[in-house]
Amino acid sequence: MxxxxxxxxxxxxxxxxxxxxxxxxxxxxxxxxxxxxxxxxxxxxxxxxxxxxxxxxxxxxxxxxxxxxxxxxxxxxxxxxxxxxxxxxxxxxxxxxxxxxxxxxxxxxxxxxxxxxxxxxxxxxxxxxxxxxxxxxxxxxxxxxxxxxxxxxxxxxxxxxxxxxxxxxxxxxxxxxxxxxxxxxxxxxxxxxxxxxxxxxxxxxxxxxxxxxxxxxxxxxxxxxxxxxxxxxxxxxxxxxxxxxxxxxxxxxxxSIDIMKKSMKYEVIEDMINFANFVENNEKFWLLIPEVQSNLAHSIKPEYVRDLSDIGTFRGRIIKRWDNKVIVGHPVVFGNPTHTARMLLSLIFKGVDSSCLINIRFDERILRGFKQIGYEQIEVNRELEPKHGEGKTMQWIIDYLYENFGKIPNIIYDTGAKGKEAMIRFWTKDIDEMIESLKSLLRII
The missing domain is CATH 3.40.1190.20 (Ribokinase)
Incomplete structure (x- = not known):
């Protein structure tokens, strides 16, 4: 060359x-x-x-x-x-x-x-x-x-x-x-x-x-x-x-910032491919998929995040097929304004040391499983959510928790509201913690 x-x-x-x-x-x-x-x-x-x-x-x-x-x-x-x-x-x-x-x-x-x-x-x-x-x-x-x-x-x-x-x-x-x-x-x-x-x-x-x-x-x-x-x-x-x-x-x-961020995004893509392999090959993962389907948001190192373009998600979501087979909608894309990406961005902006977040099905058994493996959890009452513009719900949830409790546990759940499916949202520091924690959860439930 x-x-x-x-x-x-x-x-x-x-x-x-x-x-x-x-x-x-x-x-x-x-x-x-x-x-x-x-x-x-x-x-x-x-x-x-x-x-x-x-x-x-x-x-x-x-x-x-x-x-x-x-x-x-x-x-x-x-x-x-x-x-x-x-x-x-x-x-x-x-x-x-x-x-x-x-x-x-x-x-x-x-x-x-x-x-x-x-x-x-x-x-x-x-x-x-x-x-x-x-x-x-x-x-x-x-x-x-x-x-x-x-x-x-x-x-x-x-x-x-x-x-x-x-x-x-x-x-x-x-x-x-x-x-x-x-x-x-x-x-x-x-x-x-x-x-x-x-x-x-x-x-x-x-x-x-x-x-x-x-x-x-x-x-x-x-x-x-x-x-x-x-x-x-x-x-x-x-x-x-x-x-x-x-x-x-x-x-x-x-x-070096431009090449640093490109390198970090490449690592995010590799992490999400590994996560997709885990999801598609775990026979019980379908138990975690909500009706609106799921998606994983994964950011570059939080201190370098400025907006949604620094957060990756799957373009086509994580879906449960009719036969309970889980399919991941590749490829990984950055800047996709999903609920998971918006919530992860709001977490990072609050100074939370998080780079991964997934939405999963609300179920009392799942909550008990998370508690058993050691994760603190908190409920959000969606009935208290004010009317606001499209795309503001995830930011409101994080702001609400921070202002009322001064902390944001790894498990954030709600029991739904009119037109809103009940949901559990789970964040971790990195992809390894995400995969290992979900493996442990699926062994319990």
Whole structure:
């Protein structure tokens, strides 16, 4: 297998948040092989930069030339470069390449990361293909005081025109508000805007670096700058949402979150296939199937759950055939708004350590069996349920239990109401507990 190759030219962040080492991880999770030329080594953690050891310009040149002579590099992300000597090396070795520049003028703690800003503008900006400043950086480089969207567009156009940069993308997160946007102005004189919900999350170290690297990776794969902009913005949003609360300061974003969640969903599918095999091969499981049929809801790790798209169910339910044979309605799907999925989501949002929930037939023998194997149970009076919109019943049950009892036992049952079948709902921490508990139950009843 041959991957496309991208290069990062940046400093090393010893806290693994925003430097070249994190750029390599971004390249990797986006399917590009990353190579690295190091400009500096920082002594850094989540609270800030303690010191910087610069790489001599000639050694930086040796790194770049060594990589270029061996790899077909289709895009280069430029992060921290410190002084005129390093700037000139970049120009001499890389002019004409697809160069995405993240102008890291200052670190989050205020440490200056580009010493000779005038030389930086004179040497680096004219060879840049895509410039990705935030509001503060765009203002410093353009001289435009940015206070609103019109100012962003003005600064964007000015930077593009003065330095003949084909694409300038200004990230609008520093403007504040609940809704933010990034704006790109292009050599085709187009303005392209991407809006997104602003996330009030502390742990945002590495956002600028990750965005520029993701843009580079997506361009390498697609050769379409608009598409790369869109995909990089989507990538960044999820890395911020799941920011890592590490260290005592501003923790890093979670670069690996997308592949982590995909991996967890694959594990959920495997678990549910195992559960289906258990269900279809247990001769007594039909005793647990209610008239409305059954379904299993299984989530990824609860701390990563955000909505129903993180919860799997069987598309066609678990049904009892005329001959008491139990059939599982494969495949596993995510985001299916079943009662079991909604209740599991409500449990997780209450902080319950649960990843599995199933609805089963109401029967006093089943309740006694659950009690015998050690599960606490609680009854919900469905007659108390207020009128509300479709899909709110499961949330109401969990809210009712939490507000009135301060706890949510593993067994939640009701004896029904007009138009509502009596039901037992059983949740467990994981699939192994679910299977073993139901095996024990079926041996008893």
């Amino acid at each position: 041959i991957k496309k190759v991208g290069m990062s030219i940046a400093g090393i962040d010893t806290g693994n948040g925003a430097g070249g080492e994190s750029d390599i991880r971004v390249f990797e999770v986006l399917g590009v092989h990353g190579v690295l030329a190091v400009t500096a080594i920082t002594a850094q953690n989540t609270m800030g930069i303690k010191d910087i050891l610069l790489v001599e310009p000639l050694f930086l040149k040796k790194q770049i030339e060594t990589l270029l002579e061996d790899f077909k590099i289709e895009g280069i992300k430029l992060g921290m470069i410190y002084n005129k000597g390093q700037f000139q090396i970049i120009k001499d070795t890389l002019e004409g390449n697809f160069l995405v520049v993240d102008p890291v003028l200052y670190a989050k703690d205020g440490t200056q990361l580009i010493k000779d800003i005038d030389d930086y503008k004179r040497i680096i900006l004219p060879i840049t293909k895509v410039l990705t400043p935030n509001i503060l950086e765009a203002s410093a480089l353009s001289g435009v005081k940015i206070e609103n969207e019109e100012d962003v567009i003005k600064a964007c156009k000015k930077l593009r025109e003065i330095y003949n940069i084909p694409y300038v993308i200004i990230k609008g997160g520093h403007l504040g508000g609940n809704y933010s946007f990034d704006i790109m102005c292009s050599e085709e004189n187009e303005i392209y805007k991407i809006g997104y919900n602003r996330l009030t999350i502390k742990h945002t170290h590495g956002t600028g670096s990750a965005f520029a690297t993701a843009l580079t990776a997506e361009y390498i794969k697609s050769k379409n700058i608009k598409w790369a902009f869109k995909k990089a913005r989507e990538f960044l949003q999820s890395t911020i949402e799941y920011g890592l609360g590490l260290g005592k300061g501003i923790g890093p974003i979670n670069i």
